Amino acid sequence: MKRFKSLWDRLLFRDKGIIPTYKLLSYYALFILAMFILSFWQFSWLFLGIATLLMVSLLSIDAFLLPRKKDIHVDRTIADEMERYDKQMVIIRIKNHTNDRFTVRLKDGIPASFQTIFPFNQQVPSGRTVDIPYEVFPQIRGKYLIDKLYLRFKTKMGLWEKQMTYHLPHEVKVIPNLSETKRYLESAQKYLLHEGIKIRKMRSGVGEFSKVRNYVVGDDPRKINWRQSAKLQDVMTNEYEPEHGKNITILIDCGRMMGVELEEGNRLEKSVEAAITLAAAALKNGDQVAVIAFSKEMKAVVPGDKGLEHLDTILQTIYDIEVDAQESNYPLALQHAQSIQRKRSMIVLFSDVQTFANEDYQLFHMKKIRKKHLFVMLGIEDRLLQAQIRTKPDSTLSAIEKSIAQKQYINQKQVINKWKKHGLPMLEAPAERLAVTSVSHYIETLNRGML
Structure with missing residues (x-):
């Protein structure tokens, strides 16, 4: 069982060793076929043994021409940081110290969340250095360790493949799309x-x-x-x-409702990207920006500071936050925001508007915050609800579905208007316009002298 597992690992680019190619198997199959046809004529077992030994010897010569691991030097060039949904180039450098020419195919230890197509049958000339590039397309934020690189070499005859495993550890951060x-x-x-x-x-x-x-x-x-x-x-x-030196506090909800999937990523992904854009706008304007990520508990806190260099601090702190399968603790986050920001500030909350607005007990806390701070909430609108409202019913069932969607939309607007009357605006925008909506509201607030 262990020997079978080892052989299977070799076939799956997980081990080292020498394996036969399809070309070798084809040659050997032809040899067996020839021997089978010749068997209809009587010939001695000695002839069969000599022919078989000669065939195996000829096929085995190619295995001795394969390179040794110390004859091949390999290195990987990869960026330390990659943006989500941004193609990046990875370069594998192979230096051949032998006098023979080889064909190589590779498989890198790229995580499954990276879309990629590995190069196939690349030529490595004798005594030369070859750069083999390929593209990766990261899709999930986080920190990844890319370690093993698997290479398979073939000679000109191409009867055997020798697999070599190289340990080239690289730590890669996938940050939000900027x-x-x-x-x-x-x-x-x-x-x-x-x-x-x-x-x-x-x-x-x-x-x-x-x-x-x-x-x-x-x-x-x-x-x-x-x-x-x-x-x-x-x-x-x-x-x-606009006047400089204002205080901006950005709250990012990481609770259960922020995991709702969109066309690209989820609500949290778009909220993080919008929050970073808003932070860049405020920092460029000379304002002081603090960022808090939370769910049931605090997940990340970036104290307020000025200058565009502070944007990197924010990015490195929140780039890997994830959605929690728990309800968010809004009072805890707002209380913490007030504790780190004593002066009057603009508090921007990225969350699910309906979840927050439909909890009446939040209104009591927000009225207190409104006396000292300027509050605004930003969320992503429900595209399915909007699509249902725009449909033209062609049956009784579709008409009922549309009327229910319209009623739900009217109820949402009534709740949002109730909060707006208390000086607590709530804005919803399509996912692709969340960033520009947050920045335009921030600039309009400064231009009107509200902060």
């Missing part, structure tokens, strides 16, 4: 306008003075700097920006 964050950092205005959202202009004189620049069509004439215009003989205007 495409939304990068787009914002490249150009905040283009990022928001591209999504069809226009930033409300600040009231004249509101915010901090930024600089004096040339007047362009569309600028507010009330902001023209007449003194500088007279000096430079050109129309100049004052430019203002």
